[in-house]
Amino acid sequence: MSVDQETVRRIARLARIALGEGQVEPMMNELNGILAWVAQLEEVDVTDVPAMQSVVQQNLKLREDAVTEGGNAEALMRNAPAAEDHFFVVPKVVE
Amino acid sequence: MSLPAAPTDFTLTEAREAVRARKISARELTGACIEAMDAARALNAFITETPERALAMAEQSDRRIADRAAGPLEGLPLAVKDLFCTRDVRTTAGSKILSNFIPPYESTVTRNLWDAGAVMLGKTNMDEFAMGSSNETSHFNPVVSPWRANGANQSLVPGGSSGGSAAAVAARLCPGATGTDTGGSIRQPAGISGIVGLKPTYGRCSRWGIVAFASSLDQAGPMARTVRDAAILLKAMVSVDPKDSTSVDRPVADYEENLEGGVRGLRVGIPAEYRIDGAPPEIGELWTKGADWLKLQGAELVEVSLPHTKYALPVYYIVAPAEASSNLARYDGVRYGHRTARAEGIGDLYERSRAEGFGAEVCRRILIGTYVLSAGYYEAYYARAQKLRTLIARDFTDAFSRCDVLLTPVTPGPAFPIGEKAADLLSMYLNDVFTVTANLAGLPALAVPAGVTGNGLPLGLQIIGRAFDESTVLRAGRAIEVAADFKARPRTWWTET
Numbered sequence: 001m002s003v004d005q006e007t008v009r010r011i012a013r014l015a016r017i018a019l020g021e022g023q024v025e026p027m028m029n030e031l032n033g034i035l036a037w038v039a040q041l042e043e044v045d046v047t048d049v050p051a052m053q054s055v056v057q058q059n060l061k062l063r064e065d066a067v068t069e070g071g072n073a074e075a076l077m078r079n080a081p082a083a084e085d086h087f088f089v090v091p092k093v094v095e
Numbered sequence: 096m097s098l099p100a101a102p103t104d105f106t107l108t109e110a111r112e113a114v115r116a117r118k119i120s121a122r123e124l125t126g127a128c129i130e131a132m133d134a135a136r137a138l139n140a141f142i143t144e145t146p147e148r149a150l151a152m153a154e155q156s157d158r159r160i161a162d163r164a165a166g167p168l169e170g171l172p173l174a175v176k177d178l179f180c181t182r183d184v185r186t187t188a189g190s191k192i193l194s195n196f197i198p199p200y201e202s203t204v205t206r207n208l209w210d211a212g213a214v215m216l217g218k219t220n221m222d223e224f225a226m227g228s229s230n231e232t233s234h235f236n237p238v239v240s241p242w243r244a245n246g247a248n249q250s251l252v253p254g255g256s257s258g259g260s261a262a263a264v265a266a267r268l269c270p271g272a273t274g275t276d277t278g279g280s281i282r283q284p285a286g287i288s289g290i291v292g293l294k295p296t297y298g299r300c301s302r303w304g305i306v307a308f309a310s311s312l313d314q315a316g317p318m319a320r321t322v323r324d325a326a327i328l329l330k331a332m333v334s335v336d337p338k339d340s341t342s343v344d345r346p347v348a349d350y351e352e353n354l355e356g357g358v359r360g361l362r363v364g365i366p367a368e369y370r371i372d373g374a375p376p377e378i379g380e381l382w383t384k385g386a387d388w389l390k391l392q393g394a395e396l397v398e399v400s401l402p403h404t405k406y407a408l409p410v411y412y413i414v415a416p417a418e419a420s421s422n423l424a425r426y427d428g429v430r431y432g433h434r435t436a437r438a439e440g441i442g443d444l445y446e447r448s449r450a451e452g453f454g455a456e457v458c459r460r461i462l463i464g465t466y467v468l469s470a471g472y473y474e475a476y477y478a479r480a481q482k483l484r485t486l487i488a489r490d491f492t493d494a495f496s497r498c499d500v501l502l503t504p505v506t507p508g509p510a511f512p513i514g515e516k517a518a519d520l521l522s523m524y525l526n527d528v529f530t531v532t533a534n535l536a537g538l539p540a541l542a543v544p545a546g547v548t549g550n551g552l553p554l555g556l557q558i559i560g561r562a563f564d565e566s567t568v569l570r571a572g573r574a575i576e577v578a579a580d581f582k583a584r585p586r587t588w589w590t591e592t
Contacts, residue, residue, distance in 0.1 A: 001475065003466065015420060015465040016427070017458055018446035030459055030520065031466065037521060038409040041479055044486070051481035052488065054341075055311065055537025056298045056562060061340050075199035079431035088429050093441050 001039070002032045102127040107171060107270040107324035114160065114170040121156035121170025125149050125214050128172040131268045132216060135241075137589040140253075140262040142177045142235045143185050144217040152214040159212065166212030168331050174263045174272040177218040178225055179205045179315070180304040188306040189221040189233040189256075192426045192433045192452025202304025203336045204273060204315045211331040216269050219259030223454045224423065225280050225308045228526035230258030231517050232456045240288060240510050241266035241585035245551040248588075251510040254284030254526070260318050261288040265585060271319040271328050275305060277312045278411050279530025282542035282557060285318055286505030289544045289553030289583060291325045291572070292318045294530075296562045297537035298343035301336035309418035310341075312411075312534040322543060322573045326350035329565065348566045358574045359393030361567070364498030368404035369529055374507045377554065381546045382504050385556040388578035389502065389571070397498045401490040406483050407532045408524060413467050413480035414535070419457075420464025426452060459520075488536040491559075500571045501559040503529050505542045509552035529557060539565045541572040544581040553583060 003011075008028045012019040019027060073086045082089035098109055102124050105113060113119045129146045149172060156170035180186045180198035187193045201209075209215070222232040229252040230238040240253040241262055253262040257274030261284035264272050274281035276294035285292025293316045300315040307313065317328030330350050336342040365386055370379060390396055428434035428448025435451055438444035453461070467476035494501065507528055516523045533540035538559055545556040556575055560568035 001472075007466075008462070011462050011465045011469060013446075014469065015461050016424075016442070016445040016449055017453065017461060018443075018450035027459070027462065031463060033520065034412060034459075034463055035466075038413055038476070038480075041406055041409055041413075041483055044403070044406060044483060046479060046482040046486070049482040049485050051478055052484040053481075055488065055535075056296065056341070056343060058298070058341075058343060061337075063337060072199070078199060079196055081428060081432070081434035090429055091438055091440050091444055 002035055003028055103131045103267045105270055106321050107319050107327055108321065110171050110270050111168070111327065115165065117160065121153040121160065121214065122150060124170060125153035125172045128216055128269050134590050135266055135268055138239050138241060138262050138266060139236055140219055140238050140259040140266070140268065141174070141217040142187055142189070142220050142259070145184055145215055148184070149214050149216050152209070156212055156214060166210065168208060168327070169212030170214060171212070171271070172214045172216045172269050173208060174216050174219045174260055174269045175205055176221055176257050176260050176272065176274050178221060178275050178306045179273060180306065181205055181215065181218065184218065186218065186306070187235070188225070189223040189235060190452065190454070190457070191234040192449070193306070194234060194433065196431055200304060203301035203334060203338060204305065204332050207334050208273070208331055213331070219257070219263055219272060221259055222256035223457050224306065224419070225256040225275060225277055226419070226456050226460055227255040228279070228283055228523055229516065230255040231513065232454055234454060237513055238262050239513070241589070242288065242510055242552055243586070243588065250513045252513055254287045254510065256280040257318065258284045261285055261290060261292070264290045264318050264320060266589070271317060271324055273315060273332070274318045275313055275315050276534065277308050277415060278534050279527035281316045281318060282505050282530045282540060283526055285542040286555030286557070287510040287553060289581065290318060290320050291322055291544065292316065292542045293325045293329060293565070294533060294540050295329060295333070295565055296539045298341050299539070299563070299565070300332050301334060301339040301342045303336055303338040307422040309415040310422060311418060312415060322569055322576050323351060323354055325541070326354055326569050345563055350566055350569055353566050353570055354573050356570050357392060358389050358571055361394045361500065361571060362397050362498040363389050363394045363571070364397050364399040364494050364501040366399050366401045366404070366494065366501055366503060368401050369503045371507060371528065377548050378504045378507060381554050381556065382502070385502055385545055385575055389574055392574050392578065399494040399497055399501070401494055401532070403483065403486045403490050404532060407487055407535055408528055410480045410483045410487065410535060411527070411531045412463070412524065413476050414484065416460040416464030417468050417477050418464070420461045420468065423457070423461055428452070484535050487532060491536045491538060495561050500567055503557045503559065505529060505555035505557045509548050509554055533559050538562055539568050541568050543572045543575045543579070545575055545579040546581070547583050551583065
């Protein structure tokens, strides 16, 4: 399987990464290089092999559904590129 | 214990004894490391140096020592890979997108180290988001290895992604450092930088507060100059952490206790598939030598087969990008990190912030990951890779029915020149061919310096063990260390004017 330029544009859009027109073809070639290489996995018969879920067998831990921290909005907002009164500021979403 | 003349030459074990016995104060030791760090800027090993914090922490250590309240790592200066969030100290993951990020919290592993009394010297350089094997993908420029080939001036890579930590420890800027290992990122740089590096069993160290790359593979571990030093650091790093649901509630061994127990009767597996075409003969020769060393010390060598080894790298390059594409979705230019200066609408803000903030290798892996998880391709790529991963893990289970540890090379070659492999993705990926299997199977694995090439560059050997059997891995590694008697060290060209 290989990707064409349209597919590269589509997955870049899904991944929310802007790709300039000049970047599409080189990226396509690089991705196809990797996809051609991983295609060797097709030669292995994986019928009846379960997909790995976890490398270390253990039951998923549960914790009490309780508030353990909070009231730290100031600290959490400190890294915001743009903020006002504990709100993150973004470009207008709804006209 | 007779100590080296220069405090920066102390191993972590020697530094621990010297500080405890008050032959040197934590402040003096830390000062010596800061001087060495200052003099080694040419290596570009650190992204952020924290000398004032280090001296303040060292002074607190000296007070605790005077009060007889010293912790197990009291006053020992360490470098921290810039993937561990450190409270109020910039944490970049080697990326432009986090180049201004100052965490309001501390990772569990570093919290454990500071609670044990350790001193933070600074944050080390690394491949962007730990994606790389040479430190060349860092937004903060490559790390230069302290090692050079005999008679040569060419700059070499320290390996990656924990290349800054490896360079700092190898160059004697600090006695120990933290690293993280997703496909070999502790062991590969340790191997080609002539130091010890341990990737513990998946779940042994908490991942909480470590910037996530591929969550089912990521594991933190120690980097140091001796096996005992790595054991000391590991003991302090591990904990059962309610903040990481994959952190495993199992008793922690005293990793130092059985270190000198020897390998008499230990069954050491030699996996046939780790002999690869195209590797320089020195790799195979050192491997044979390592097997002989263990045999001479009473170990029993067992030929074993791990038949799915050749599929490990391609499996990794599906699983790791898939997980990375999900983990790195959080960087959107809204809540923290880089935001584009010009955005028309929210979608444009996401797309431009990410395109500007991520480097080429990270973009590539996010796109591969997005593709293999996308509708119509999930079964063919991701699901198949996870089935292959089951087969790779089974190979190890089968092998460990016949042996106790495995002995392999760490890397397919020594340190290479900066720029040599950057243009050829697959030859770069091949650096992790011997290390990536342990990540896929979640097993503990140790890199130990074992020899040098004909032109003086270090090479390592790897011990892979059963899950949670770090003690045996370290004991076997110690036996290699004793036999190898590795004394090579880099010439300090960076201090010469």
